[in-house]
Amino acid sequence: MKDEPRRVDVALGERSYPIIIGRGLLDDGELLREHIPAHEVMVVSNDTVAPLYLDRLASAFGTRRFASACLPDGEGEKRLESMLPVFDTMLVNGFSRDCRIIALGGGVIGDLAGFVAATYQRGVDFVQVPTTLLAMVDSSVGGKTGVNHPRGKNMIGAFHQPRAVIADLAVLDTLPxxxxxxxxxxxxxxxxxxxxxxxxxxxxxxxxxxxxxxxxxxxxxxxxxxxxxxxxxxxxxxxxxxxxxxxxxxxxxxxxxxxxxxxxxxxxxxxxxxxxxxxxxxxxxxxxxxxxxxxxxxxxxxxxxxxxxxxxxxxxxxxxxxxxxxxxxxxxxxxxxxxxxxxxxxxxxxxxxxxxxxxxxxxx
Amino acid sequence: MKDEPRRVDVALGERSYPIIIGRGLLDDGELLREHIPAHEVMVVSNDTVAPLYLDRLASAFGTRRFASACLPDGEGEKRLESMLPVFDTMLVNGFSRDCRIIALGGGVIGDLAGFVAATYQRGVDFVQVPTTLLAMVDSSVGGKTGVNHPRGKNMIGAFHQPRAVIADLAVLDTLPxxxxxxxxxxxxxxxxxxxxxxxxxxxxxxxxxxxxxxxxxxxxxxxxxxxxxxxxxxxxxxxxxxxxxxxxxxxxxxxxxxxxxxxxxxxxxxxxxxxxxxxxxxxxxxxxxxxxxxxxxxxxxxxxxxxxxxxxxxxxxxxxxxxxxxxxxxxxxxxxxxxxxxxxxxxxxxxxxxxxxxxxxxxx
The missing domain is CATH 1.20.1090.10 (Dehydroquinate synthase-like - alpha domain)
Known part of the structure; x- marks a missing residue:
């Protein structure tokens, strides 16, 4: 039996968005398509999370244009240079300002993918799909995006609110x-x-x-x-x-x-x-x-x-x-x-x- | 005899700012200090322009904290990696969110320094001091900032309006x-x-x-x-x-x-x-x-x-x-x-x- 998802709204005028919390949301194609209505879908993830969930996400989007970039796992990847291959994938695929980015991962991926969204062609929409407890309760909500500089954490970034946060509680079952x-x-x-x-x-x-x-x-x-x-x-x-x-x-x-x-x-x-x-x-x-x-x-x-x-x-x-x-x-x-x-x-x-x-x- | 500067206002609500146009503005310490009221002043320039004007700018700010980063001249420098030494200088100097960046140069410097301002600690104020005709009439006004990607021009960037544009017509005398x-x-x-x-x-x-x-x-x-x-x-x-x-x-x-x-x-x-x-x-x-x-x-x-x-x-x-x-x-x-x-x-x-x-x- 599937419970109805819980919903928390972040009220920010025209930048308002919902946080959807529930079990099995990554298998709910209808919900995913509702919150990710773009014709061009770009997933940013890491090599720990992507093998577990990327195929499920992809299958929700059927015939839409779909691409992904997968970084090595870890805080060491949260730097300006790691953004370049993500931009590259988007440009090779010809993604426009109407695309939507999905951040599939923990805080590092959410912050970096959000900053990519804030800066790709001067800003595109993105959705957070947090896969760690930390990302669900904190980093995926609120629009702080960015990367580290060797001289300080989160020193380079932007405020850029997601269009939705989709927290599938089932992913916590396998969280280390x-x-x-x-x-x-x-x-x-x-x-x-x-x-x-x-x-x-x-x-x-x-x-x-x-x-x-x-x-x-x-x-x-x-x-x-x-x-x-x-x-x-x-x-x-x-x-x-x-x-x-x-x-x-x-x-x-x-x-x-x-x-x-x-x-x-x-x-x-x-x-x-x-x-x-x-x-x-x-x-x-x-x-x-x-x-x-x-x-x-x-x-x-x-x-x-x-x-x-x-x-x-x-x-x-x-x-x-x-x-x-x-x-x-x-x-x-x-x-x-x-x-x-x-x-x-x-x-x-x-x-x-x-x-x-x-x-x-x-x-x- | 010095003419009164001309002024054009860009009306954008709380992001409104003036464009000041006149001869000798770089020698007008009072005007510079009025539009750059920060205690921490960071100049971004290139190695063609800085030798001509950086000292004049610095002298306007007396005892305030003042630092500069100087890139090689040219469109080839307008890339993500070129931003790193600028961030580095700001962090070494301990510049806070209250600092103000001055973009001293042409379109490349204005776009890159503006993007640094848009992203340093998630956004600080900046002022455009264009030194080319192109920058004066176009790139310094309007808040488009960013850098190139090998696969496309201005593909990475942000909308971030300057707090003022100061166009000293005297610099055009020596423009190639x-x-x-x-x-x-x-x-x-x-x-x-x-x-x-x-x-x-x-x-x-x-x-x-x-x-x-x-x-x-x-x-x-x-x-x-x-x-x-x-x-x-x-x-x-x-x-x-x-x-x-x-x-x-x-x-x-x-x-x-x-x-x-x-x-x-x-x-x-x-x-x-x-x-x-x-x-x-x-x-x-x-x-x-x-x-x-x-x-x-x-x-x-x-x-x-x-x-x-x-x-x-x-x-x-x-x-x-x-x-x-x-x-x-x-x-x-x-x-x-x-x-x-x-x-x-x-x-x-x-x-x-x-x-x-x-x-x-x-x-x-």
């Missing part, structure tokens, strides 16, 4: 456990930054979630998408509260950059980064040691790292953090916790608390 | 004559596509213009900018009439692509392309042979080529034209002349007229 955990880092992020009720729910259901209980997963993904949709609707271009979604990311991006992209998964780095943010918030006296430990315990129960690698050092952290996109006029802005479920973006904090947090990042 | 002619191709384009009064003026004053008469040049640049501003205001993202600005470009881009970018200047290719469009329009019976010859004569008087190179061939033309961004659903759309001063974008033409025009492109 390390990827499941990495996605759970972003799930926990929503709870910590602004949804205390969800935090309590997660504390009660984290074991069911890690066991991929279908009802728990469906609940989690819808809840996270509703949280994200509300924030993106209020602040599409991150002039204010959208930056809250960066909880754990300033520290986490530095971990990713210092280790080389792809060594730690994004979600793993963000998990350690959220623990650092929690510890710094306690140093500032904003949350109690008990609250801090509650946040860290949940992250640990999801099988995620709760501290940075011990070989980075404060100086290297600062080097990467200095390039954070949230910074203004040389001030280092951080997302910190005023309370569990109440984050804030601020450059107004005691610098000693940051020093101490960076100094002990690898061992506390 | 070949560049002056290439710019005049775009000037003539405005007359042919929609400004019959300007066409008559040009026929009377083309010799003065080619002799760089200051009053003639000021008049030309203001008139072209007013034409362009009106079209861009009516159709910012080229869903309709903005495509008229592509008169001569479908044929011209094919010439550039077939010859390899940089062999023919863009303006030279567009000149030959406009002659092809005129000849095809006559074949269709839309303009008379006398009107066609009037258009071609003006182009010839500007010292521009009036036919394509003779070694391209119809098949190669079609190969490049098939990738034109104006195409829809496999239909080849062209900008053709219903009358002198009245162009139209259409896929509704006798294909024999196109065949004949391509077959004789190099020798009629």
């Amino acid at each position: 456990v390390r990827e499941l955990r990495a996605g759970m880092a972003e799930v926990i992020k929503y709870a910590l930054l602004g949804d205390h009720g969800f935090l309590e729910w997660l504390e009660a259901h984290i074991d069911a979630a890690m066991a991929r209980d279908p009802e728990a997963m469906a609940f989690i993904i819808e809840r996270c998408c509703r949280n994200k949709a509300a924030i993106v609707t209020a602040d599409e271009r991150e002039s204010g509260q959208r930056a809250l979604l960066n909880l754990g990311h300033t520290f986490g991006h530095a971990i990713e950059g210092a280790r080389g992209y792809g060594d730690w998964l994004h979600g793993e780095a963000i998990a350690a980064g959220m623990c650092m943010a929690a510890r710094m918030s306690t140093r500032l006296g904003w949350i109690s040691p008990a609250q801090r430990d509650r946040a860290i315990d949940l992250i640990r129960r999801a099988g995620l790292p709760v501290r940075a690698p011990d070989d980075i050092g404060a100086a290297r952290f600062r080097e990467f953090m200095a390039r954070d996109k949230k910074n203004r006029h040389g001030e280092l802005r951080l997302v910190l916790l005023r309370d569990l479920g109440d984050a804030t973006v601020t450059a107004d904090y005691d610098p000693d608390a940051l020093d101490a947090t960076l100094e002990s990042a690898g061992h506390e | 004559v070949r560049e002056l002619r290439a710019g005049m191709a775009e000037v003539i384009k405005y007359a042919l596509l929609g400004d019959h009064g300007f066409l008559e003026w040009l026929e009377a004053h083309i010799d003065a213009a080619m002799a760089r008469d200051p009053e003639a040049m000021a008049f030309i640049i203001e008139r072209c900018c007013r034409n362009k501003a009106a079209i861009v205001t009516a159709d910012e993202r080229e869903s309709g009439q903005r495509a008229l600005l592509n008169l001569g470009h479908t044929f011209g881009h094919a010439i550039e692509g077939a010859r390899g970018y940089g062999d023919w200047l863009h303006g030279e290719a567009i000149a030959a392309g406009m002659c092809m469009a005129a000849r095809m329009s006559t074949r269709l019976g839309w303009i008379s042979p006398a009107q066609r010859d009037r258009a071609i004569d003006l182009i010839r008087r500007a010292g521009l080529p009036v036919r394509a190179p003779d070694d391209i061939g119809a098949a190669r033309f079609r190969e490049f034209m098939a990738r034109d961004k104006k195409n829809r659903h496999g239909e080849l759309r062209l900008v053709l002349l219903r009358d002198l001063g009245d162009a139209t974008v259409t896929a509704d033409y006798d294909p024999d007229a196109l065949d004949a025009t391509l077959e004789s492109a190099g020798h009629e």
Whole structure:
């Protein structure tokens, strides 16, 4: 028996779009054709995901013009040069501005394919078909697209909203456990930054979630998408509260950059980064040691790292953090916790608390 | 004695901006600082233009943070890979989203620097300081940014409006004559596509213009900018009439692509392309042979080529034209002349007229 898909709307005027969440959506040709009405369909995927799902997608489009580009899997591919073969395939196939791109994969593919869509012939439509938990709850929603630069993560990109997000829960059945955990880092992020009720729910259901209980997963993904949709609707271009979604990311991006992209998964780095943010918030006296430990315990129960690698050092952290996109006029802005479920973006904090947090990042 | 600068406004709501036209603007520190109020200033230029003007720009910004990236001169540099050193300089200098980029150069630099601005940290402000006639009358206005792909011109890019265009007429005094002619191709384009009064003026004053008469040049640049501003205001993202600005470009881009970018200047290719469009329009019976010859004569008087190179061939033309961004659903759309001063974008033409025009492109 197939349940009716759940639907979350991202309200952005003429750029509004639906997030469709359900089991078996990749086998639902009618739904796929409804949301991908173009005559020219271009799939961007990677060599892990494509063998599993590309044929199913292709079969939904019958006689339409259909092409695909398949990148090696991994964060190391998220760079400007990797876009060139995708553009090449589209041009060889003569795809016009009326084509539609499908991003079939996790966060790397979604960000890169979205940026290809933002820039191919100065912009074409695209649809996100996320195949990881992380992409379903976070990166596929909200229109942030882009690639990394050797000197910083997501430094090159554009805001370009998808026309739809289609999240097939069935793909989570075969998701490697390390990827499941990495996605759970972003799930926990929503709870910590602004949804205390969800935090309590997660504390009660984290074991069911890690066991991929279908009802728990469906609940989690819808809840996270509703949280994200509300924030993106209020602040599409991150002039204010959208930056809250960066909880754990300033520290986490530095971990990713210092280790080389792809060594730690994004979600793993963000998990350690959220623990650092929690510890710094306690140093500032904003949350109690008990609250801090509650946040860290949940992250640990999801099988995620709760501290940075011990070989980075404060100086290297600062080097990467200095390039954070949230910074203004040389001030280092951080997302910190005023309370569990109440984050804030601020450059107004005691610098000693940051020093101490960076100094002990690898061992506390 | 310094004349008051002329000003043309591009009305695009919150993306509106002024085009300032006058002599000596690069020496007017007050005006530069007014339009470039950022604390972090990044100049993108090339190795021909930078030695002439970069120091003057730098001196206007005193103690502000100032950095520059200088590319080799030429259309061959207008590619994705050339953007990497620019991003690198900005990141090494720690430039934030509040920085402002100055595009100091011709069309290649303006398009590339604009695309850097569109994508650095998902978008920062930029100002165009065009140093060629072509850039002043055309490419610096309207927000089309991007780079070439080996398979097609301007295939990768974004719409990103500048915050101001500052056109210092004094730089035209030292512009190489070949560049002056290439710019005049775009000037003539405005007359042919929609400004019959300007066409008559040009026929009377083309010799003065080619002799760089200051009053003639000021008049030309203001008139072209007013034409362009009106079209861009009516159709910012080229869903309709903005495509008229592509008169001569479908044929011209094919010439550039077939010859390899940089062999023919863009303006030279567009000149030959406009002659092809005129000849095809006559074949269709839309303009008379006398009107066609009037258009071609003006182009010839500007010292521009009036036919394509003779070694391209119809098949190669079609190969490049098939990738034109104006195409829809496999239909080849062209900008053709219903009358002198009245162009139209259409896929509704006798294909024999196109065949004949391509077959004789190099020798009629």
